[in-house]
Amino acid sequence: MRALELVPFYVPSNDGLIERLGDELAREFRCEVRVRLPWFDPEDAYDSERGQYDSTELLAALLADPEASDALVLGVTGVDLFVPVLTFVYGEAQLDGRAAVVSLHRLRAEAYGLAPDPELLYERLYKEAAHELGHVHGLLHCADPSCVMRASSYVEQVDGKTREFCDGCLATVEAHVGAER
Numbered sequence: 001m002r003a004l005e006l007v008p009f010y011v012p013s014n015d016g017l018i019e020r021l022g023d024e025l026a027r028e029f030r031c032e033v034r035v036r037l038p039w040f041d042p043e044d045a046y047d048s049e050r051g052q053y054d055s056t057e058l059l060a061a062l063l064a065d066p067e068a069s070d071a072l073v074l075g076v077t078g079v080d081l082f083v084p085v086l087t088f089v090y091g092e093a094q095l096d097g098r099a100a101v102v103s104l105h106r107l108r109a110e111a112y113g114l115a116p117d118p119e120l121l122y123e124r125l126y127k128e129a130a131h132e133l134g135h136v137h138g139l140l141h142c143a144d145p146s147c148v149m150r151a152s153s154y155v156e157q158v159d160g161k162t163r164e165f166c167d168g169c170l171a172t173v174e175a176h177v178g179a180e181r
């Protein structure tokens with residue numbers, strides 16, 4: 001199994017969030033997880049007109065690894081991400097590829113005028129990270145309302161799905177992970 005590298009950048013007051021995410025993703029995807037500092041300048045992906053960061057550019061930067069590691073890479077960031085056709089994205093992944101990126105920005109209760117809720121933030125982050133890694137493992141969006149591969153355009157939809165893959169999606173991930181062993 002290929003290792004997974006978590007690459008945090010602009011993650012505010014961490015509180016062990018990244019370490020916890022790494023531990024749980026290691027269990028779910030049965031892989032070794034390590035944390036790596038970014039080797040690129042995230043500012044290169046900043047769009048000053050939108051005040052957001054271009055997630056496709058960040059994916060390209062995550063893939064352009066000077067150490068040419070064959071690990072999967074997941075960027076985790078506190079800044080707001082976009083793709084040109086959408087107002088924002090929670091994350092983006094290279095389908096059946098190597099890299100994904102997720103943002104905490106719109107997963108924070110504070111983004112909706114509510115008091116900070118670290119536990120809710122973590123749960124949302126875990127779901128979106130597992131979702132993007134599902135894409136990396138070749139999964140498309142799933143119609144099962146409880147499956148973590150259900151598409152989310154609003155934070156209520158993130159909260160409405162579980163952190164689990166449905167049986168069909170899980171079988172695809174396990175076949176993909178198994179094929180790499």
Ligand SMILES: [Zn+2]
Nearest residue numbers: 131135141151
């Ligand atoms: Zn998706």
Ligand SMILES: [Zn+2]
Nearest residue numbers: 142147166169
């Ligand atoms: Zn599913």
